[in-house]
Amino acid sequence: VLTQSPDTLSLSPGERVTLSCRASQGVGNRYLAWYQQKSGHTPRLLIYGASTRATGIPDRFSGSGSGTDFTLTISRLEPEDFAVYYCQQFDGSVWTFGQGTKVEVK
Amino acid sequence: EVELLESGGGLVKPGGSLRLSCVASGFSFNTYTMSWVRQAPGKGLEWVSAVRPSDERTFYIDSVKGRFTISRDNSRNTLYLQMDSLRVEDTAIYYCVKESPYTTPRMYYFESWGQGILITVSS
Numbered sequence: 014v015l016t017q018s019p020d021t022l023s024l025s026p027g028e029r030v031t032l033s034c035r036a037s038q039g040v041g042n043r044y045l046a047w048y049q050q051k052s053g054h055t056p057r058l059l060i061y062g063a064s065t066r067a068t069g070i071p072d073r074f075s076g077s078g079s080g081t082d083f084t085l086t087i088s089r090l091e092p093e094d095f096a097v098y099y100c101q102q103f104d105g106s107v108w109t110f111g112q113g114t115k116v117e118v119k
Numbered sequence: 120e121v122e123l124l125e126s127g128g129g130l131v132k133p134g135g136s137l138r139l140s141c142v143a144s145g146f147s148f149n150t151y152t153m154s155w156v157r158q159a160p161g162k163g164l165e166w167v168s169a170v171r172p173s174d175e176r177t178f179y180i181d182s183v184k185g186r187f188t189i190s191r192d193n194s195r196n197t198l199y200l201q202m203d204s205l206r207v208e209d210t211a212i213y214y215c216v217k218e219s220p221y222t223t224p225r226m227y228y229f230e231s232w233g234q235g236i237l238i239t240v241s242s
Contacts, residue, residue: 043224044227048164056229107180108169
């Protein structure tokens with residue numbers, strides 16, 4: 014099970030964002046990814062391998078962590094970053110998503 | 120450019136069946152594991168099923184085991200999801216997803232997503 018916190022963050026553009034993803038059992042870094050989903054759109058891969066940015070992802074997005082605790086950080090929130098963020102893990106046969114964290118405009 | 124085009128969605132009564140198709144282009148379909156992921160209205164993402172490229176071994180989330188069957192036709196670059204005994208709780212947008220490549224070491228993530236197709240199970 015992946016548990017994300019908080020469920021919702023109300024922030025203003027320019028702020029720093031820290032999203033948490035906690036796994037019920039240890040996860041190898043190769044198996045941990047983050048996605049962004051804007052309202053009415055398809056999810057987009059942001060981070061894989063816990064800390065590697067996907068192609069075309071701005072460097073204000075960064076991932077960190079290991080074991081059971083992982084973090085997605087947005088260094089400076091841009092207007093286009095308001096969205097729902099999901100972490101994801103793979104255990105060898107089953108994929109699991111966290112419940113998502115919504116980053117909304119304050 | 121990778122394209123994943125789903126079809127076959129619609130409205131079905133509880134207990135009914137539907138078959139989803141996903142036609143892939145822009146990559147070597149027969150070398151990638153493919154998955155279906157769903158998203159119920161207003162809810163989060165839920166992986167449903169996957170099928171490997173060569174041995175076509177399949178994987179399912181517990182809630183659909185025995186009801187859904189994933190398959191692929193590598194000659195047609197097409198992924199399928201046969202959904203039987205549908206339940207109201209299966210109502211969702213279903214996404215066709217291309218998994219990460221078989222690199223060494225392999226990283227695990229969903230690389231490309233289709234636009235999704237809506238399945239509504241209602242009487």
